[in-house]
Amino acid sequence: MEKIIKQFLSEVNKKNQNEPEFMQAVTEVAETVIPYIVTKDIYYGQNILLRMVEPERVVSFRVAWIDDNEEIQVNRGFRIEMNSAIGPYKGGLRFHPSVNMSILKFLAFEQVFKNALTTLPMGGGKGGSDFDPKGKSDTEVMRFCQSFMTELFRHIGPNKDIPAGDIGVGGREIGYLFGQYKRLKNEFSGVLTGKGVSWGGSLIRPEATGYGVVYFIDEMLKNNGDGLKNKSVVISGSGNVAQYATEKCVDMGAKVLTLSDSSGYIYDGDGINKEKLEYIMELKNDKRERISEYVKKYSKAEFHSDKKPWSVKCDIAIPCATENELNVTDAKELLKNGCKTIGEGANMPCTSDAIKLIIKNKIQYAPGKASNAGGVAVSGLEMAQNSLKYTWSREVVDGKLKEIMSDIHSSCLKYGADKDYINYVKGANIAGFVKVADAMLAQGVV
Secondary structure, three states: OHHHHHHHHHHHHHHOOOOHHHHHHHHHHHHHHHHHHOOOOOOOOOOHHHHHOOOOEEEEEEEEEEOOOOOEEEEEEEEEEEEOOOOOEEEEEEEOOOOOHHHHHHHHHHHHHHHHHOOOOOOEEEEEEOOOOOOOOHHHHHHHHHHHHHHHHHHOEOOOEEEEOEOOEOHHHHHHHHHHHHHHHOOOOOOOOOOOHHHOOOOOOOOHHHHHHHHHHHHHHHHOOOOOOOOEEEEOOOOHHHHHHHHHHHHOOOEEEEEEEOOEEEEOOOOOOHHHHHHHHHHHHHOOOOHHHHHHHOOOOEEEEOOOHHHOOOOEEEOOOOOOOEOHHHHHHHHHOOOOEEEOOOOOOEOHHHHHHHHHOOOEEEOHHHHOOHHHHHHHHHHHHHHHOOOOOHHHHHHHHHHHHHHHHHHHHHHHEOOOOEOHHHHHHHHHHHHHHHHHHHHOOO
C-alpha cells in the first residue's frame, strides 16, 4: 500500500513541482483514500483520484488598476475551476500578497471535498489575487475589484462558477465585484455569494463558518457524551471566522481565552464575553486596528507580541487564522496542556506533522474540509434563495446550517470510526471522495 501511495504522489509531484501547499493537501487525501479505493472494484483502476487532482480549468490574468496617486499598479488574478462533477464550481476569492498557484490549487482541491460533504450540489473552485487590500482606500479597493471582475466575469455565472469571499474579500469587496459584474452583464443574478441581505444575500452568511465549526465540535463532544458548556477554548485569528466562533462558543457556555492576529495574541483569563467581542469587532472590522489595542481597554488581559496562542492551557483549540499556523511544536504544547479537542476553522491550519501527532495521541481532531464547511454550506443556501427569489429567516438558515454540520459529522463517523478512535480526517476524505467519484463515473471520462 505504501508503494502504491508513493507512486501516485510521485506522479502528481512531477506535474506540480514547486507547489508545496497543493502537494500537502493531495498527500493527506491520498494517504486515507487510496487504501479505500483499492478495496472497491468500482473505483480501482479508474484513475479517479488522478483525475481529481488535475483542475478542469485554470485561468490566470493581469489586473491593472490606478491608485490614489494616479500610479498604475499591476497584480495577478487567478481562478481555479477544479471539479464540477456534482455541481457548478463554488469557492471563495482570496486577496492577499501570499496568493499563488500552489495555495489556490490546494484551496480548490480541499473545496471539492468540503462542498461534497455539505450534501449540496456544488463543485469545487477557488480564486483570488496577490493584491493586498490592507492600507488601501475604499476607492483603490473599488478600482481594483472593478478591474479584476472585468476579466473574471467571462469565466463565471450562476450556473457555471459562483465565487464568494475569503481572506481579504469581505462585504465591501463582494459589493464592488457584484456591481461590476452587473454592469458588464446587464443582469442581476446570484453570481456571487456573501452579498448584502438587501441585495440577494443570506442571513447568517457572515457568521456561518464560525458558527459551523462550533456546531461540528459540539457534535464531536456529544458523540462522547460531553458538551461545550464550561469548556475553556483557545482561538487563533480575529477575523470573521474567529469572531463568530467566539460568539457561538459564548452562546453555548464555553469560555474563550484568546484571539490573535499577525502581531501576536491576547489572553483574557476572565474570558472574552459578548461585550468584549463587540469591542474586538469594532477594532478589527471598523477601525482595522491591531488586536493589541484590546489590552488598553481591558487592562487585566495580556498581549503576547509575535507569539501564537497554542501554549495556553485549554480543553479545545480552534485555529481560525491561516494555513499551516499550527505546527508539530504547537501540537506538543497543546497536548502537554491537556487539550482534548481540535477543530479547524481555517483551511489546513495544521501542518502534516502536527496532524499525525494529534491522531497518534487519539485527540479528537476535525479537519477543515469538515468543520469549516459551514461557510460554503450557507453560500449554497444563498444560491438556493437566489434561485427561488426568496429570503429565509435567520432561524431557518441557522437551523439548516446546524443540520448540515450534523450530517457532515455523521458522514465522517460512517467512514472514519475505528474500534477506539474516530479518525475524522479519514472519514471526511472518504465521504467526500465517494460522492464526487460516483458522479464522475456516471458522467464518463470527461
